[in-house]
Amino acid sequence: MRRFNRIVTQRVGALDEAFLARGRPLGQARVLWEIGPDGADVRALRTRLGLDSGYLSRVLGALGSDGLVTVGRSQLDGRVRTARLTPAGLAECAELDRRNDAVASSILDPLEVSQRTRLVGAMAEVERLLTASLVRIEPCAPRHRHAHTSLDAYFSELDARFNGGFDRSRANLDAPSDLVPPNGLLLVATLAGEPVGCGVLRHHDVRGGRPAWSEIKRLWVAPSVRGIGLGRRLLIALEGHAASSGAPVVRLDTNRVLTEAIAMYRAHGYRETRPFNDNPYAHHWFEKRLAAKGRRRRQPATAARTRSTNATSGTAPAQA
Amino acid sequence: MRRFNRIVTQRVGALDEAFLARGRPLGQARVLWEIGPDGADVRALRTRLGLDSGYLSRVLGALGSDGLVTVGRSQLDGRVRTARLTPAGLAECAELDRRNDAVASSILDPLEVSQRTRLVGAMAEVERLLTASLVRIEPCAPRHRHAHTSLDAYFSELDARFNGGFDRSRANLDAPSDLVPPNGLLLVATLAGEPVGCGVLRHHDVRGGRPAWSEIKRLWVAPSVRGIGLGRRLLIALEGHAASSGAPVVRLDTNRVLTEAIAMYRAHGYRETRPFNDNPYAHHWFEKRLAAKGRRRRQPATAARTRSTNATSGTAPAQA
DNA sequence: ACTATTCTCTGACTAGGATCAGAGAATCAG
């Protein structure tokens, strides 16, 4: 691991020099490239690159005075500012890409053909798995920006995939109070500060502080991070929270078009059962008994460690 | 490739922060770790880390005034200074290692068992192949330090491996003039400024500027970089230089204990032939006809691009 | 012995990366 880091930084160092060879400070080049052709909110840049707001503001100012970037107000939120590349900025970005490709070539050139393909494959694997390890799953306040973003994406995807679309007004939307204990829980998965997945736990028939059963809903994984086992991690995290709340059984329903999700539920011990609600979009109802864990024995915040024994099926986009 | 760099630097960034969290500048920590428990010459540190001499001197001064490092003269060369860790420096180094391991754990923890093994494997693969691509093969002046170092290592290895050892005085040692054109050539492979392999080309019976045949000798690959195809690259580079010198055939001899080398020669089209010299250590003599390339059609400095069609046998420590 | 080279150290200097505090504008929650 240590040697790996050293070797890679040596190469990345060469890459940085290539950036610097363009006569532009590294920080500016990074921001320029991160903005991309579609533009980006300043806030998103800050979280994605992990920069101080003052620092980023200064970098954007420098890029702006060079005529590469324009910064304007966002329509959605007057406080947020959106950075966009000017034509000159796009050209500069393309130039950076060209130099980047040149560095890549200089790395691949000395290798044989078979070594190149192996290197590219291994790099893709490392990237995938490091991405997976960067994803954090945490409870989220219902009013938090991430809650809106991820649930919105979830409903949009249902609308796109369901036969006949999905009408939110027909769905049993959750009140904010249902997404926090003791009524339920909202988990959001974030990658570099942006939401990339979510899942909701709803406790039903709570008596004596213990729910008779808990429902898993709104399980969603962003398309950009599918295939790295995030759906499984969310599912296991939700089950863990249900167990530590004392629920003996979890249930969920799903639509017949969500075949990957159905396969994942089956692989994780869910058995099809009779309908437990009248969700007009549901075709299948599943349930799974939970091993008794005692209430609050696991600390709620980090109960989401995924150590599934079944580790063969690597891909699991999921919805519930 | 670009995304790979970003992801890794994000993680390496976390690692850097871990270093910095120790309250010590990153540069000092890097040097501290690079010195290692066995000490290191200042010159070696400079080439390995790619630092300016003034800068490194200052860093070492800071580490010295903190009581972590002592710098003394090298016995071999009074100009060279050798840095060694004090007990406090060793402790500090161990602490850095501990923090490094903690970062590694934080990366591996969120992953499943199978994902972890895949990640570790892929990282090792990337490291191996990037190392391979970092190795540079270039002609070397016979009096250069690298020439002595690598040929010395070569003879030492022969002495260790041959039955009955190897006596340099019985070998036909090359005069410096035989290692430069037009009599021959010495190629040295370097990794981060240190020699990790070599090979010698000797032209024989030169008439009209063209050798009747060329001999490949002293083919050596350092143990630390075996298994990444460097022997093959050196062999192909030497053949390329022989071809551009107009030699129609290359010959080499080898000892029977060097089985990997013999296998490599066979795989590369060398056929066993009758003895062409009276080398007391040789058991096998090989030769290979070269495709006519015309003299000096390839630029000599970079004629070493290895694009072998046979890319199956990945390991090839080699000697000749 | 004499010269060129190598290695190291010192001094002077630059700039980019980064942090902190605070102000102003916009939005959210009640």
Next chain:
DNA sequence: CTGATTCTCTGATCCTAGTCAGAGAATAGT
């Protein structure tokens, strides 16, 4: 509407990383 929060920008400041030039000591080559 009001107070709290969020987002951004400006100013001030620090420090590490890195570069350049030159001097002094040791070595290598002839």
